[in-house]
Amino acid sequence: MDSPLRVAVIGYGIAGITAAICLRRLGHAISHFERGGRPRPQGGGLLLSPGAMGTLHRLGAGDRIAALGAAVRSVDHRDPTGRRYLELDLAAHGVARRKNSTTPSTDDLPVGILRGALLDALAEVDGGAAKLQPLGAVHSVDARNGTINDDEGRRIGPFDLVVGADGADSSLREHLRPGIRRDHLYASAALVCALPAPTERSSDRLELIYRGTSHIAVWPVGRRHPGSPEMLNIAVNVPRRELAARRDPADWRRHVVGLCPWLEPSLSTIRESRQLLEYTYRHTELRSLRRGRIVLLGDAAHPMSPQLGQGVDLALADSWALGEALRDDGPLEKALERFDHRRRMALSSRQRLSRWVTPAFQGESRALAICRDGALRIAARSALLRRAMIRSIWS
Numbered sequence: 001m002d003s004p005l006r007v008a009v010i011g012y013g014i015a016g017i018t019a020a021i022c023l024r025r026l027g028h029a030i031s032h033f034e035r036g037g038r039p040r041p042q043g044g045g046l047l048l049s050p051g052a053m054g055t056l057h058r059l060g061a062g063d064r065i066a067a068l069g070a071a072v073r074s075v076d077h078r079d080p081t082g083r084r085y086l087e088l089d090l091a092a093h094g095v096a097r098r099k100n101s102t103t104p105s106t107d108d109l110p111v112g113i114l115r116g117a118l119l120d121a122l123a124e125v126d127g128g129a130a131k132l133q134p135l136g137a138v139h140s141v142d143a144r145n146g147t148i149n150d151d152e153g154r155r156i157g158p159f160d161l162v163v164g165a166d167g168a169d170s171s172l173r174e175h176l177r178p179g180i181r182r183d184h185l186y187a188s189a190a191l192v193c194a195l196p197a198p199t200e201r202s203s204d205r206l207e208l209i210y211r212g213t214s215h216i217a218v219w220p221v222g223r224r225h226p227g228s229p230e231m232l233n234i235a236v237n238v239p240r241r242e243l244a245a246r247r248d249p250a251d252w253r254r255h256v257v258g259l260c261p262w263l264e265p266s267l268s269t270i271r272e273s274r275q276l277l278e279y280t281y282r283h284t285e286l287r288s289l290r291r292g293r294i295v296l297l298g299d300a301a302h303p304m305s306p307q308l309g310q311g312v313d314l315a316l317a318d319s320w321a322l323g324e325a326l327r328d329d330g331p332l333e334k335a336l337e338r339f340d341h342r343r344r345m346a347l348s349s350r351q352r353l354s355r356w357v358t359p360a361f362q363g364e365s366r367a368l369a370i371c372r373d374g375a376l377r378i379a380a381r382s383a384l385l386r387r388a389m390i391r392s393i394w395s
């Protein structure tokens, strides 16, 4: 860009903080807005792909994440009795990628991390949340002049560029509505919590346990701070229409023990429904990630089910790519066109894969669940299929 831009970033999540870091480094003036003007408390955990870890290292947050997080060496798909459908040995794949080494570097493995620890690490690189501007929830933006309106009747701007990083239920996405190609709220949702990990259990595995259409994912997510207890993340899929009823802690504990009996001693700490975080899943595809002065990043631009564990990678890559597009001289319009083209190219195959596999893993069809179990058993017998699965998800 020829001169510094006035940029508004909406949303203090993974995409928003990363965009603020990348654009501030280019000398642009950033005004950052989050609902209510302060960071939201963040619970539960995430699995970061090696691609996401690569971007975090480039941003300067990778070492802190690697130190707090837990490397995941294998993915175990099985039923509640312990019978295995398929095991994916990520460590062996990581070694194969590093020709001169016999042990995988954690850079080649997915890393489990608490959502709060990831956001703290990004906020530290960004210089902290002190830069957040007071504003309510943003509900609309004038795409021609970059003026922002919040739900308390305030009007701020104009800005040269408004970065919409306001998550899966983005209100800015409405401005791109004529270009919405697909928009679907899944019937499946999740109840999630992170708990101290039992010390006697080895903790370098993502366990995916299926019983028909019921499904639980358990993986290590490291520590919130150096010295604090090691945690496990538990994500249980539930039908969206039953979310409120299934949030009863006793009911949830019974359901979890039925799928994963070894967790029983750890579950006694879940006594109140507010400890269980509710998440719904949406899949939206846009013909363009921008309109006028608005550009969307992260879940605001392409919400997907978390089945493939790629949301953070994509959010980080979007923000990084926006910085790269704005690095070159030339008009803003051209830079946004470049960004839009590159990101849509990178997104389309992942969106397609997510759309195809999610119904089998998160859906309510018993027939699809039987096909899924069969497909996992077939993959267990084919080294080629196992490698392709690892590559398609964890590259």
Ligand SMILES: Cc1cc2nc3c(=O)[nH]c(=O)nc-3n(C[C@H](O)[C@H](O)[C@H](O)COP(=O)(O)OP(=O)(O)OC[C@H]3O[C@@H](n4cnc5c(N)ncnc54)[C@H](O)[C@@H]3O)c2cc1C
Residues within 6 Å of the ligand: 010, 011, 012, 013, 014, 015, 016, 033, 034, 035, 040, 045, 046, 047, 048, 049, 136, 137, 138, 139, 165, 166, 167, 168, 169, 170, 171, 190, 192, 235, 279, 280, 297, 298, 299, 300, 306, 309, 310, 311, 312, 313, 315
């Ligand atoms: C249950 C679950 C498990 C997941 N597991 C994984 C995983 O293991 N690995 C992975 O890579 N991804 C995972 N994901 C996806 C990942 O969480 C998202 O892709 C990622 O958080 C996207 O970041 P974001 O910054 O775009 O959005 P968000 O993290 O949602 O941040 C959006 C921010 O915008 C703010 N905001 C919203 N509306 C407004 C408004 N109107 N005005 C101002 N601010 C607003 C919000 O408060 C929030 O701070 C998971 C998602 C879910 C739901």
